[in-house]
Amino acid sequence: MFxxxxxxxxxxxxxxxxxxxxxHPALTKQKGATKHAALTxxxxxxxxxxxxxxxxxxxxxxDLARDLGISVQTVSLSYKEAERLGYLSGEVGRGTFVKxxxxxxxxxxxxxxxxxxxxxxxxxxxxxxxxxxxxSRQALAALAEGDTSPFMRPCRPIAGLDRHRxxxxxxxxxxxxxxxxxxxxxxxxxxxxxxxxxxxxxxAGDIVxxxxxxxxxxxxxxxxxxxxxxxxxxxxxxxxxxxxxxxxRAGGVRALVLIPTLNNPxxxxxxxxxxxxxxxxxxxxxVFVVEDEVYKxxxxxxxxxxxxxxxxxxxxxxxxxxxxxxxxxxxxxxVPPQYSIRAASILRVTSWSGTYLPAEIAxxxxxxxxxxxxxxxxxxxxxxxxxxxxETLGGHVASSHPLSLCAWLKVxxxxxxxxxVRSLADRRVAVTPxxxxxxxxxxxxxxxxxxxxxxxxELLARTLTTIGQTFEQLPPVFDIGxxx
Numbered sequence: 001m002f003x004x005x006x007x008x009x010x011x012x013x014x015x016x017x018x019x020x021x022x023x024h025p026a027l028t029k030q031k032g033a034t035k036h037a038a039l040t041x042x043x044x045x046x047x048x049x050x051x052x053x054x055x056x057x058x059x060x061x062x063d064l065a066r067d068l069g070i071s072v073q074t075v076s077l078s079y080k081e082a083e084r085l086g087y088l089s090g091e092v093g094r095g096t097f098v099k100x101x102x103x104x105x106x107x108x109x110x111x112x113x114x115x116x117x118x119x120x121x122x123x124x125x126x127x128x129x130x131x132x133x134x135x136s137r138q139a140l141a142a143l144a145e146g147d148t149s150p151f152m153r154p155c156r157p158i159a160g161l162d163r164h165r166x167x168x169x170x171x172x173x174x175x176x177x178x179x180x181x182x183x184x185x186x187x188x189x190x191x192x193x194x195x196x197x198x199x200x201x202x203x204a205g206d207i208v209x210x211x212x213x214x215x216x217x218x219x220x221x222x223x224x225x226x227x228x229x230x231x232x233x234x235x236x237x238x239x240x241x242x243x244x245x246x247x248x249r250a251g252g253v254r255a256l257v258l259i260p261t262l263n264n265p266x267x268x269x270x271x272x273x274x275x276x277x278x279x280x281x282x283x284x285x286x287v288f289v290v291e292d293e294v295y296k297x298x299x300x301x302x303x304x305x306x307x308x309x310x311x312x313x314x315x316x317x318x319x320x321x322x323x324x325x326x327x328x329x330x331x332x333x334x335v336p337p338q339y340s341i342r343a344a345s346i347l348r349v350t351s352w353s354g355t356y357l358p359a360e361i362a363x364x365x366x367x368x369x370x371x372x373x374x375x376x377x378x379x380x381x382x383x384x385x386x387x388x389x390x391e392t393l394g395g396h397v398a399s400s401h402p403l404s405l406c407a408w409l410k411v412x413x414x415x416x417x418x419x420x421v422r423s424l425a426d427r428r429v430a431v432t433p434x435x436x437x438x439x440x441x442x443x444x445x446x447x448x449x450x451x452x453x454x455x456x457x458e459l460l461a462r463t464l465t466t467i468g469q470t471f472e473q474l475p476p477v478f479d480i481g482x483x484x
Contacts, residue, residue, distance in 0.1 A: 019057065020057045020058060020059045020060065020063070020095070021052065021056040021057060021058065021059070023046070023051070023052060023056075023058070023059060024067060025039070025042045025043075025046065025068070026042075027039060027042055027068065028042075034074075034223075035070050035074045035223070036074045036075075036077040036078045036081070037078075037081075039068070039070070039074065039075065039078035040077075040078040040081045040082055043078060043079075043082045043087060043088070044082060044085065044087055047087050047098055052098045053098060054098050054099065055097055055098060056097065056098040057094070057095050057096070057097055058079070058088065058095065058096040058097065058098065060095065061075045061076050061079065071223065072435075072438075073219060073223075073435070073436070073438075074223070076435050076436075079096055083096075083099075086099060087099060090418045090419075090422060118425075118428050118429070118430050119428060119429050119430065119455075119459065119463045120430045120450075120453070121429065121430060121431050121449040121450050121451070121463065122430040122431055122432045122448075122450060123450055123452075123453075124264055124322065124405050124406055124450045124452060125321070125322070125326045125405070125450065125452040125453050126321065126322050126323060126324065126325065126326045126378055126405065126452050127377070127378055127381040127382065127385070127405075127451075127452050127453065127454075127455075128325075128326060128452070128453055128454040129377060129381065129454070131373075131374060131377050132325050132374060132377070135325070135365075135370055135373075135374060136325065136327075139361050139364065139365070139370075142364070143357075143360070143361070150163075151164075151356040151357065151359070151360040152356065152357070154356065155352075155353075157353065158344045158345075158347055158348045158352065158353050159184070159185045159186065159340075159343075159344045159347065159353070160184070160185060160186030160353065160354055160359065161186075161356065161359070162181070163363060164186050164354075164356070164359045164360070164362075164363050165181045165184045165185075165186060166181055167362065167363040167366040167367060168184045168186065168332040168366075169181055169184055170366055170367075171318075171332065171366050171371070172184070172316070172318070172332060172334065174297075174302075175293060175296050175297065175305065175316075175318060176302065176303060176304050176305035176308055177305050177307060177308055177316050177334055178308065179334050182337070182340055183334050183335055183336075183337060183340055184332060184333070184334055185332075185333045185335065185340075185343055185344060185347055185354070186330065186331070186332065186353070186354035186359050187317075187319075187330075187331035187332070187333050187347070187354050188329055188330075188331065188351055188354055188355055189319050189321055189329040189330065189331045190217075190292065190294045190317055190318065190319040190321065190322075190331045191217050191331075192331055192350070192351065192354075193317035193319070193331040193332070193333035194217055194218065194221065194257070194290065194292060194317060195221060195224075195350070196333055196343050196346050196347055196350070197290045197315035197317060197333060197335070197343075198218075198221055198225060198227070198255065198257070198290060199225065199346050200315070200335065200339050200342050200343050200346065201254065201255055201288045201339070202225055202227045202254055202255055202288075203226075203227070203254075204225065204226030204227065205226065205227065205228065206227045206228065206252075206254035206255070207227070207228050207230060207247075207252045207253045207254055208222070208227045208228065208229050208230070208253075208254060208255045208256070208257060209229075209230055209231075209232055209239075209244065209247055209253055209255070209256045209257070209287075210229060210230075210231055210232070210239075210256070210257045210258060210439050210440075211231060211232060211234050211238060211239055211258060211259070211263060211266075211439065211440075212231035212232060212233060212234055212438070212439055212440030212441065212442065212443045213231070213234070213263075213265060213266055213434065213437045213438065213439070213440075213443045214231065214257070214258075214259065214263070214264070214437055214439050215259060215263075215264045215265075215292070215437070216436040216437055218257050218292075218439070219436070219437075219438075219439055227254070229439055230247065230439070230440060231438070231439030231440020231441070231443070232244060232247060232440060233440070233442060234263075234266070234268065235268075236268055236399070237268055237269065237270045237271055237274045238258060238259075238260060238263055238268045238269075238270045238274065239256075239258055239270075239278065241274065241277040241278060241281060244256065244278060244281050244282075245281050248281060248282075248284075248285040248287055249285075253285065253287050254287065254288065255287060255288040255289070255290060256278070256282060256287055256288070256289050256290070257290040257292065258270075258278070258289070258290075258291065258292065258306075259292045259293070259294075259295070260274075260275060260291060260293065260296075260303070260306065261293055261295050261296040261298075261299055261303065262295035262296075262298060262299070262401055262403065262404045262405075264295075264406065264437075264448075265406055265408050265432075265434075265437050265446075265448040266398075266399045266408045267399055267400045267401040267404035267406060267407065267408065268399065268401075269299065269303075269401060270303075271303075272303060272304050275303070275304050275305075275306050275309075276304065276309065278306055279306045279309035279310055279314075280309075282306075282310060282313055283309075283310060283313065286313070287313065288313050288314075288315065289306050289307065289310055289313060289314050289315070290315045290317070291305065291306045291307045291314060291315065291316045291317070292317055293305075293316060293317065293318045294317070294318055294319050294321070294322045294323070295322055295323065295404070295405070296318060297318065297323040297324075297375055298322075298323055298375070298378060298379055298382065298403045298404075298405075299403060300379070307334060311336060311337070312336050312337075312338070313336065314334075314336065315333065315334065315335055315336070315339075316333070316334040317331060317332065317333045317334070318331065318332055319331040319332070320362055320371070322405060322452075323375055323378055324362075324365070324371050324374045324375055324378070325374060326452070326453075328358055328361060328362060329355075329358055330354065330355075330358045330359050330361075330362040331354070379403055382402075382403050382404065382405055382451065383402050383403060384457065385451040385457070385460055386400060386401070386402050386403070386404065386407070386451065387402075388457060388460055388461050388464060389407050389449075389451065389464060392461055392464040392465055392468060393407075393409065393464055393467065393468050396409050396410055396467075396468065396471055397409060397410070398410040398444075398446050404451075405450060405451055405452045406448050406449060406450045406451060407448070407449050407451070408446045408447075408448055409446055409447045409448070409449060409467075409471075410446060411445060411446060411447060412471055414474060414475060415471070415475050416475070417433035417434060417435070417445055417446075417447060418433060419475050420433075420447060420470065420471070421433050421447065423470050423473075423475070424466070424467060424470055427466050427470065429463055429466055429467060431447050431448065431449050431467070432447065432448045432450075433445075433446075433447055433448075434446050434447070434448075449464075449467065
């Protein structure tokens with residue numbers, strides 16, 4: 001455990017406050033382009049044209065978002081992309097500045113480095129060991145030697161092949177979802193399933209609730225589908241029931257999206273009583289619930305499914321990517337009976353169907369026990385890696401779980417999140433600040449570290465030691481490298 005560094009007696013770490021440049025860009029959005037891509041293009045164009053000059057202080061994320069009528073998340077993505085390309089630079093305690101573009105400095109930022117030079121703790125993924133490599137090779141060899149026509153020839157079964165849907169039903173049973181095959185759709189991962197579920201019931205302008213810190217996928221879908229996303233206060237079990245009740249009473253709520261088990265990024269787990277309370281509130285107000293349970297297979301103890309308590313209002317989704325094998329992009333979506341045709345039609349429009357080849361691998365692994373065996377490997381390795389986190393970072397951990405694939409770290413008062421991310425990037429460690437996960441106020445902030453992938457315990461311990469040592473340092477007054 002690391003002891004938090006004390007500030008020198010009498011020292012004050014006051015940021016240098018500078019006035020932002022007066023910049024009111026007009027965005028030209030090309031067909032098919034995202035808003036953040038349009039803003040990034042405008043930033044680069046105005047820097048190249050001299051409208052924005054080296055060392056100009058950019059407007060804050062919130063000010064620019066308000067000026068342009070877009071989300072703070074969109075501005076953040078644009079600033080980060082412009083920073084990655086070498087046009088902007090974030091400085092601790094000062095803000096974001098137009099960078100003096102010196103070619104030699106291009107390799108300084110995290111995303112400009114070769115992946116082999118960075119220990120990437122910024123992405124949640126399952127662990128990958130020799131057992132996963134061996135299982136993959138065996139599956140591909142078996143496919144090559146057998147008759148592939150049953151799953152390579154069909155093109156019409158939109159919701160999935162019967163055998164694949166039956167395997168999904170078997171996989172879902174231990175997760176607390178006993179359902180008929182007719183309610184199951186095979187999707188291309190959990191993100192695809194989440195889109196289908198929300199597209200079934202949500203329209204532009206509807207209110208959708210979620211955790212105040214949640215997976216960035218639902219935040220992105222708010223921009224795609226045009227609904228209003230509102231984050232609710234949480235505790236160690238996730239969304240607080242009284243907050244959900246109050247939001248429903250206020251009116252206009254169409255759906256709730258939540259990750260009850262090992263939420264990303266905070267790793268909270270909702271207990272049985274919390275799940276029942278949420279289901280009762282949703283039922284009484286007629287609110288749809290989208291239960292994102294990509295991590296639930298990691299928890300061996302039985303936990304009730306909210307969807308099972310809401311047969312007419314509940315959508316349940318899970319996948320293999322986080323718990324069995326990262327590259328096995330197969331998702332299972334359970335829909336209310338009255339939405340089975342609608343969900344299948346949206347599936348047809350977006351991707352025609354789930355991809356049969358990975359679904360065949362998942363089906364074989366469910367049938368022969370390989371999926372359960374690799375799930376056990378995930379549990380054991382996640383436990384071992386979380387133990388290293390506890391031993392190395394100790395009091396810096398704000399929240400986690402012995403079976404989680406990530407940990408949420410507290411930011412020392414004398415550091416900013418962006419400053420820490422940049423300093424760790426300089427030390428070739430990639431982590432993620434709170435910004436991509438923010439859906440509501442009063443979340444407290446933090447930094448997420450992810451523990452999956454192919455990584456030895458020794459490398460993880462060294463990397464976490466680097467993080468701890470960085471946390472103990474006082475931040476620089478200014479970043480000389482960023483000035484150029």
